[in-house]
Amino acid sequence: xxxxxxxxxxxxxxxxxxxxxxxxxxxxxxxxxxxxxxxxxxxxxxxxxxxxxxxxxxxxxxxxxxxxxxxxxxxxxxxxxxxxxxxxxxxxxxxxxxxxxxxxxxxxxxxxxxxxxxxxxxxxxxxxxxxxxxxxxxxxxxxxxxxxxxxxxxxxxxxxxxxxxxxxxxxxxxxxxxxxxxxx
Amino acid sequence: xxxxxxxxxxxxxxxxxxxxxxxxxxxxxxxxxxxxxxxxxxxxxxxxxxxxxxxxxxxxxxxxxxxxxxxxxxxxxxxxxxxxxxxxxxxxxxxxxxxxxxxxxxxxxxxxxxxxxxxxxxxxxxxxxxxxxxxxxxxxxxxxxxxxxxxxxxxxxxxxxxxxxxxxxxxxxxxxxxxxxxxxxxxxxxxxxxxxxxxxxxxxxxxxxxxxxxxxxxxxxxxxxxxxxxxxxxxxxxxxxxxxxxxxxxxxxxxxxxxxxxxxxxxxxxxxxxxxxxxxxxxxxxxxxxxxxxxxxxxxxxxxxxxxxxxxxxxxxxxxxxxxxxxxxxxxxxxxxxxxxxxxxxxxxxxxxxxxxxxxxxxxxxxxxxxxxxxxxxxxxxxxxxxxxxxxxxxxxxxxxxxxxxxxxxxxxxxxxxxxxxxxxxxxxxxxxxxxxxx
Numbered sequence: 001x002x003x004x005x006x007x008x009x010x011x012x013x014x015x016x017x018x019x020x021x022x023x024x025x026x027x028x029x030x031x032x033x034x035x036x037x038x039x040x041x042x043x044x045x046x047x048x049x050x051x052x053x054x055x056x057x058x059x060x061x062x063x064x065x066x067x068x069x070x071x072x073x074x075x076x077x078x079x080x081x082x083x084x085x086x087x088x089x090x091x092x093x094x095x096x097x098x099x100x101x102x103x104x105x106x107x108x109x110x111x112x113x114x115x116x117x118x119x120x121x122x123x124x125x126x127x128x129x130x131x132x133x134x135x136x137x138x139x140x141x142x143x144x145x146x147x148x149x150x151x152x153x154x155x156x157x158x159x160x161x162x163x164x165x166x167x168x169x170x171x172x173x174x175x176x177x178x179x180x181x182x183x184x
Numbered sequence: 185x186x187x188x189x190x191x192x193x194x195x196x197x198x199x200x201x202x203x204x205x206x207x208x209x210x211x212x213x214x215x216x217x218x219x220x221x222x223x224x225x226x227x228x229x230x231x232x233x234x235x236x237x238x239x240x241x242x243x244x245x246x247x248x249x250x251x252x253x254x255x256x257x258x259x260x261x262x263x264x265x266x267x268x269x270x271x272x273x274x275x276x277x278x279x280x281x282x283x284x285x286x287x288x289x290x291x292x293x294x295x296x297x298x299x300x301x302x303x304x305x306x307x308x309x310x311x312x313x314x315x316x317x318x319x320x321x322x323x324x325x326x327x328x329x330x331x332x333x334x335x336x337x338x339x340x341x342x343x344x345x346x347x348x349x350x351x352x353x354x355x356x357x358x359x360x361x362x363x364x365x366x367x368x369x370x371x372x373x374x375x376x377x378x379x380x381x382x383x384x385x386x387x388x389x390x391x392x393x394x395x396x397x398x399x400x401x402x403x404x405x406x407x408x409x410x411x412x413x414x415x416x417x418x419x420x421x422x423x424x425x426x427x428x429x430x431x432x433x434x435x436x437x438x439x440x441x442x443x444x445x446x447x448x449x450x451x452x453x454x455x456x457x458x459x460x461x462x463x464x465x466x467x468x469x470x471x472x473x474x475x476x477x478x479x480x481x482x483x484x485x486x487x488x489x490x491x492x493x494x495x496x497x498x499x500x501x502x503x504x505x506x507x508x509x510x511x512x513x514x515x516x517x518x519x520x521x522x523x524x525x526x527x528x529x530x531x532x533x534x535x536x537x538x539x540x541x542x543x544x545x546x547x548x549x550x551x552x553x554x555x556x557x558x559x560x561x562x563x564x565x566x567x568x569x570x571x572x573x574x575x576x577x578x579x580x581x582x583x584x585x586x587x588x589x590x591x592x593x594x595x596x597x598x599x600x601x602x603x604x605x606x607x608x609x610x611x612x613x614x615x616x617x618x619x620x621x622x623x
Binding site for chain 1: 236251263271285293310348582623
């Protein structure tokens with residue numbers, strides 16, 4: 001009797017083990033079966049969120065600039081996000097105008113005070129344009145778009161430090177909010 | 185002819201013609217017609233605010249307080265920007281936090297802005313895959329609170345001086361000269377800077393012409409009405425080690441608070457957009473009332489110069505006669521000996537000490553030249569070794585550049601020190617003019 005119980009226990013354990021292996025995808029004969037989310041590692045889950053678009057898939061290359069195949073001043077991954085997100089041409093252009101400024105902020109020579117100052121004026125015009133196209137009341141508000149591209153542009157430590165260097169170079173300056181249409 | 189006599193004649197001429205370009209501008213609406221008079225709202229940003237985030241705040245201030253006063257005067261919004269020294273140090277702290285939980289989020293700096301507020305959509309999404317991400321955010325908020333309080337405490341103990349902020353000072357000079365009312369609006373760390381700016385402004389205009397409104401004051405020194413939330417963790421942190429004003433308003437706790445005007449929440453209870461402009465919190469109404477009162481009671485200072493499409497204001501640091509020389513795109517040389525150009529006018533000329541000298545271009549599209557305007561200085565007499573400061577601004581884009589130069593020996597009317605150049609262009613499609621600093 002005790003032996004039978006032992007065998008049953010072993011059998012149940014074996015079944016459970018098989019079931020668990022199967023649940024992990026390891027028991028399948030078909031190598032194309034997708035893995036169950038429950039058993040994915042955290043990095044795999046995050047990669048999945050990026051693949052589905054729930055999280056942005058951003059370039060994290062070591063250089064500050066990153067890839068810009070069409071040389072429009074906007075990193076290619078951010079270009080893709082803009083094209084996929086904004087269907088209204090005016091909003092798309094406004095997002096492009098700011099994304100290009102945000103990228104330029106990382107690359108400007110912060111010792112060149114005139115260049116930094118000129119970029120700050122460009123930046124204010126781009127933000128005013130975002131405000132015109134997205135408004136302040138309904139999501140996505142202009143500030144959602146502005147902060148998103150600012151954050152995505154500075155998506156590595158090196159890029160964040162470059163972005164801060166730009167702000168630091170503006171210490172003590174005066175920057176105006178323009179009126180009217182400042183969209184390019 | 186003696187230069188002072190020539191300058192007196194020029195002054196009479198100025199009185200006769202100084203308003204002519206604006207009269208023309210009214211008769212012939214120009215694409216970039218200037219706004220004259222009005223109020224300048226100078227925003228003194230809070231701690232750890234990027235310049236772009238400060239511009240976001242300007243947009244929301246404009247949305248909250250309007251583009252015109254109740255009396256119909258134009259309101260211009262601009263940031264008197266200050267950067268928080270040591271921000272870089274917090275970047276390292278943040279980088280270390282991202283290495284927690286096996287480093288899954290290592291180097292994902294796009295999470296920075298949301299993290300310091302206590303979370304956001306990116307973190308919420310990550311938490312679906314990594315519940316312990318919440319612990320990382322909690323740690324970052326704790327680090328950030330400590331860091332901000334530390335930075336503010338340090339700054340309060342060693343406050344900034346206006347002399348470190350030449351462009352702020354130059355802007356105040358120009359606003360006073362052009363007869364603008366000034367409302368300084370300070371948040372957080374900006375309160376330490378606004379105190380210096382206010383003291384400087386009072387050397388140019390009376391108390392009736394410059395007012396201050398304080399939000400989340402990080403300093404006990406106040407020059408106007410203020411608003412302070414009881415759950416502002418940053419100011420409460422400062423209160424433990426120093427003196428800050430008493431709270432004015434009670435706000436709900438973090439979990440119960442509705443998002444702010446920007447749709448975001450702030451765990452620290454300190455954000456301008458999340459807390460102080462949050463329309464669901466009564467303190468936003470208090471702040472608006474304070475702004476409205478200031479706008480209603482401000483009195484314009486006497487204008488001694490006109491506002492142009494581009495304006496140049498030059499000052500110097502002592503006795504002597506320095507002269508501003510402007511070369512307009514067609515080569516017209518505008519200076520004390522020939523103050524009326526084809527596009528602009530030297531409407532203020534100082535022959536004794538300190539300046540100012542002031543040139544402005546017309547806002548009339550029919551006479552405003554496109555091309556490069558070059559500004560230079562000459563030591564006419566007795567200004568050897570003086571430091572001159574030139575600030576050039578455009579009517580729509582504000583300050584384009586500020587530069588200092590040291591004068592050599594007197595050169596009379598020979599403007600031998602170039603300062604700044606500005607390009608004026610016109611958009612062929614919209615007809616709008618834009619001025620940019622030439623690099």
